[in-house]
Amino acid sequence: MPLSDYIVTIGLEIHCQIKTQSKMFCSCKAGAGDEPNTNICPVCMGLPGALPVLNKYAIERTVLTGLMLGCHSPEISKWDRKSYFYPDMPKNYQTTQLDLPLCIGGGIPLYPWCYPSDIVKKGLPELRTAKLDHIHLEEDAGKLTHFSGYSLIDYNRAGTPLMEIVTAPDMHTPEEAYACLKSLQQIVIYGGVSDADMEKGQMRCDVNVSIRPKGQEELGERIEMKNINSTGAVRRALEYEIRRQCKDLDRGITQVQSTRRWDDERGESILMRTKENAHDYRYFTCPDLVPIHTASTVEAMRKIVPELPLEKQHRFVHEFGLSDYDANVLVSDVKLARYFEEAASDPKLGKKVANWVINTILGILNEKGMTPDECPVQPQAITGLITIIEDGTVSNNQAKEVFTLLWDQPELSPAEAAKKLGFEKADTSFLDAIVEEVVAANPEKVAEIVGGNDKLLNWLTGQVMKAAKGKANPKIVTEALRGKLGLS
Known part of the structure; x- marks a missing residue:
């Protein structure tokens, strides 16, 4: 049978x-x-x-x-x-x-x-x-x-x-x-x-x-x-x-x-x-x-029963807005979950911290046979790294270089590591003329964006980036376009 x-x-x-x-x-x-x-x-x-x-x-x-x-x-x-x-x-x-x-x-x-x-x-x-x-x-x-x-x-x-x-x-x-x-x-x-x-x-x-x-x-x-x-x-x-x-x-x-x-x-x-x-x-x-x-x-x-993996998984989804998949990965290792929570002291940064922990840190730890509590880059440094991305000091790609330096020199702050690599918050005044030109050259696209097609804003950002020959931060470009088009 x-x-x-x-x-x-x-x-x-x-x-x-x-x-x-x-x-x-x-x-x-x-x-x-x-x-x-x-x-x-x-x-x-x-x-x-x-x-x-x-x-x-x-x-x-x-x-x-x-x-x-x-x-x-x-x-x-x-x-x-x-x-x-x-x-x-x-x-x-x-x-x-x-x-x-x-x-x-x-x-x-x-x-x-x-x-x-x-x-x-x-x-x-x-x-x-x-x-x-x-x-x-x-x-x-x-x-x-x-x-x-x-x-x-x-x-x-x-x-x-x-x-x-x-x-x-x-x-x-x-x-x-x-x-x-x-x-x-x-x-x-x-x-x-x-x-x-x-x-x-x-x-x-x-x-x-x-x-x-x-x-x-x-x-x-x-x-x-x-x-x-x-x-x-x-x-x-x-x-x-x-x-x-x-x-x-x-x-x-x-x-x-x-x-x-x-x-x-x-x-x-x-x-x-x-x-x-x-x-x-x-x-x-x-x-x-x-x-x-x-x-x-x-x-x-009974007084010391801890928060168990399933309870923590539910909390991560609701408190930090994580996907079930990301929460599952994080709670599967109590040390990884602890690292994430220390880095995500501001729940609004939860998704971004989870991306760094899962997509960057976890891969390196596995490759090197290390546990999260052996990671030389402290959780607070991840928070600082996201901060200098948010304020336009570094782009996402540049942030990866900063992270690599922090791994080798964990005594540095993210801002110090960025400065040491020559990444400083750019003077965005040069963008004004480029944004003006790109907006003027694409009236139909601009009309669609103003009409509610937010996806085209990424296309317009790409045009500015191309004209700036990679010297601009995409986040700053998008903010400049939003300002120009009255969307912010």
């Missing part, structure tokens, strides 16, 4: 490291980049007699994430042990949460601009929300690096605070899963909860997918693919797995609940194990940690 005869159901289990100074249950330094196995202690190594202590900040940031995603918290949340043996988990169990997690319900909005570019080019999808089951807090495992014939392990990551954000089986296409991950990345970054860099392992994803024929109410058998580390890989893995399951079902091969590994280089999933359920992990309540009352934490975090 064709794919259209099947119903695809997708759920995600997203692991997101919380940006903290210390680990979840001890005072060891959290984060990556240090010498392997240097940020460890008896607690995170699970040595006998070592007792854990809760990281309050990690609990608060998990609750904040839940509030940003519309979750509620149970009155009491508790900790559990998930038992399993694997080299990356030195204690042979993971301290996690099972039946009373910190956050329950809610949903992840699938921002239209977060879909893959090939989908966005066809038109922005409608906004919808993928339902969440829960968010629980746990400790991360160590990091294994595999080589031919042996493996190395770094326990520095073991014990790092890790949120597991579990969606309901509520998505139906690889593109929705892609948008879900991208949207969540933006939300946790806006909240300062995590940097969510998938290349650095700060966010990872397990993908669950099942297929069933149309008309069948019961979900198909759940197939899980573990530890996928990029949004693109999630999309590719789902596309492959959906095709594989459909082909099996077409041939009468029943699917068995299983866990598979996604090999992005080979472009295929590989069976790891079958029939894995919660009881296999022998969960039980952690005897070393007391349950926590959540009410005071929820109220404290």
